[in-house]
Amino acid sequence: MIETMLQVSFTLFGVAIVIALYRIIFGPSLPDRVIALDMIGVNLITAIAIVSVILDTKAFFDVILILAVLAFISTIAFSKFIEKGGVIIERKRDD
Amino acid sequence: MSVNGMIEFIAALLILVGSIMAVISAIGIIRFQDVYSRSHAATKSSTLAVSLTLSGVFIYLLVSESIFSVRMIMGIVFVLLTSPVAGHLIIRAAYRSGVEMTDATLEDELAEVLKKKEKQMEEEKASKDTGVKSDEVLE
Numbered sequence: 023m024i025e026t027m028l029q030v031s032f033t034l035f036g037v038a039i040v041i042a043l044y045r046i047i048f049g050p051s052l053p054d055r056v057i058a059l060d061m062i063g064v065n066l067i068t069a070i071a072i073v074s075v076i077l078d079t080k081a082f083f084d085v086i087l088i089l090a091v092l093a094f095i096s097t098i099a100f101s102k103f104i105e106k107g108g109v110i111i112e113r114k115r116d117d
Numbered sequence: 118m119s120v121n122g123m124i125e126f127i128a129a130l131l132i133l134v135g136s137i138m139a140v141i142s143a144i145g146i147i148r149f150q151d152v153y154s155r156s157h158a159a160t161k162s163s164t165l166a167v168s169l170t171l172s173g174v175f176i177y178l179l180v181s182e183s184i185f186s187v188r189m190i191m192g193i194v195f196v197l198l199t200s201p202v203a204g205h206l207i208i209r210a211a212y213r214s215g216v217e218m219t220d221a222t223l224e225d226e227l228a229e230v231l232k233k234k235e236k237q238m239e240e241e242k243a244s245k246d247t248g249v250k251s252d253e254v255l256e
Contacts, residue, residue, distance in 0.1 A: 023126070023129075024125055024126060024129045027129040027130070027132070027133050028129060028132060030133065030136070031132045031133045031135070031136035031137075031170070032136075034136035034137060034139065034140050035136050035139055037140055037143070038136075038139040038140050038142070038143035039143075041140075041143035041144065041146065041147055042143055042146060044147055045146050045147055045155075051152060051211070051216045052214075053152050053156075053207055053208070053210060053211035053214075053216055054152055054155060056207050057146070057152070057155060057156050057159045057160075057204075057207060058146060058159070060159065060200075060203055060204075060207070061142070061143070061146060061159045061163050064163050064164075064166075064167050064196065064200065065139055065143075065163070065166075065167075067167065067171075067192070067196065068135065068136075068139065068166065068167050068170040068171065071170060071171055071174040071189070071192075072132060072136075072170070072174065074174070074178075075132070075174050075177055075178065078181075078182060080178070080182075080184050080186060083186055083188040083189055083192070084188065086171075086188070086189070086192045087188055087191060087192050087195070090192055090195050090196055090199070091195070093203075094195075094199040094202075094203055097203040097206070097207060098203065098206060100207065100210075101203075101206040101207040101209070101210040102206075102210070104207075104210040104211065104214050105209065105210035105213050105214060
């Protein structure tokens with residue numbers, strides 16, 4: 023019973039990631055794509071947590087923390103790039 | 118069914134509810150019409166999904182394997198702290214870079230405020246310029 027519920031929820035996270043991939047590919051603007059990327063990162067964190075429950079191990083907890091940090095930093099860098107046209111050195115964007 | 122079994126079942130139920138919330142927010146991300154409402158679906162309900170699922174995993178591992186994982190608590194707190202900040206920053210960048218709203222938008226209150234602020238700044242700059250000029254004339 024519990025195993026079935028875990029597998030179903032793992033599958034549902036996979037479905038959510040696939041739906042977000044649609045928005046990344048066909049998103050009309052750059053912020054759309056960045057939002058969907060952030061969402062994929064967050065869903066990946068939870069999927070890895072479910073994997074660590076299914077396999078009964080605590081080896082993946084470091085992966086969860088590092089993925090959370092990476093998703094956050096990448097979203098911040100993307101938003102700074104969209105707003106000001108550069109991440110560390112500011113350049114003027116043409117469009 | 119023992120107490121441990123019941124708590125494990127409740128934890129698995131939390132995980133299942135969290136995954137259903139994730140799918141709902143993913144449906145929101147393809148069904149809404151512009152960036153601003155999409156971010157509404159992506160940040161809020163996705164944060165709920167993550168915190169539900171990670172607390173379910175934490176409870177499950179605590180009961181079945183008796184692992185008290187500080188790293189999992191850190192992960193929950195980190196996601197709860199950073200997800201709204203990231204959503205705010207990306208939507209701010211989208212507004213500043215001029216992403217269009219959908220046609221169903223009724224009003225845009227921030228545009229009036231920004232215009233007023235810009236006018237104020239320009240007036241201050243102009244008055245400062247004239248002040249400098251009058252000083253030069255006096256010298």
